[in-house]
Amino acid sequence: MGCDEVRDLLALYAGGESYDHERAAVEIHVGVCAACARELDQYREARANLALLREGDAPPGTFKTIWAGVRAERFPARPARSPAWLDPALRYAAVAMVGVAIGVVAHFAQRKTVAADPGYATVAAPVLIPAPVQPATMPHVIVPHRKPGAAGLELDGTYYLPRVESLPAGREKDY
């Protein structure tokens, strides 16, 4: 293999990526060719310089800010939910519940007060019995009477349904 062919293989040989047959040819050639050996050294030096760039020191705080940025994008802070009491339906329900609660409390408080009063417990409650209906209180039935010369019945202004016998004979149609 000549110098031109070998020089074409040096770049990969320096990095260890040559195939076996290429590697063997390069090694034989650089053993006898100073120019190609020097060129191989230059490739090796270039690789060594590149290796200087392996992890060095990043500016302080770099690796904290990466996660902070990712987190802000993928897990943004959730907005605070509006308080439940702002919901009108819940608000009215709460007012109603408070009203019911006040009523219940007042009821039981009143019962306790009555039970705690000794006088109330020993004196019998008056019993109110309605007075019997007396026949005398019944309204008088005023029987209509016929006035002479009157065209029809005349009542005293109190009420009443006329009795059948008070109806004038032959004058049914007036009623």
Place this chain on the structure above:
Amino acid sequence: MPDPAEVALIKRCQEGREDAFRELVDKYQRRVYWIAFNMLSNYDTAREISQEAFIRVFRNITRFDIKKNFYTWLYQITVNLCIDRMRKLSHGKTVDIDGIGGLADPGLRDPAESTERTETRGRVHIALDRLPPKYKAVLSLRDIQGFSCEEIAEIVGCTNATVRWRLHRARKLFRAIWEGKGVEIGDDSDTSF
């Protein structure tokens, strides 16, 4: 085969659990960040792209097939976002030279050596930044991140042979740029990206 623990973690993510999302971010964010940084040479843009990659992953996590490797999917999204960004921005604006130079290497006790390495890193970024996006992607995934050609093929969505071809071209171009040779970085026949 995907790791069973990871499968369980992804299933929890698919259920929308925030703690699982966080665990996944903690596990992969460094790798994602450095892939983005090596492609974009800018700390702020790399952070932004990393966030966007995770957001896209989580948006589509319910559709992810758990029989596949999660990390190749995540890195594929990251690389594609980087390539899109590189195409939108002009190259000169993406290199954060001050930022690269401003971070000392904590692993070195000798300040002079640390400074030298920091300067070299800056130069490497400048050279990398002159590469077309498709070459920059395979070169950084292979020589910086250490992925295999098979993994890179899966991440960039091409064949193993295409990855090898791009690596070959990328290393030749990078070496030429590094040595200050005038190189013509034009279009070539590989337009599959």
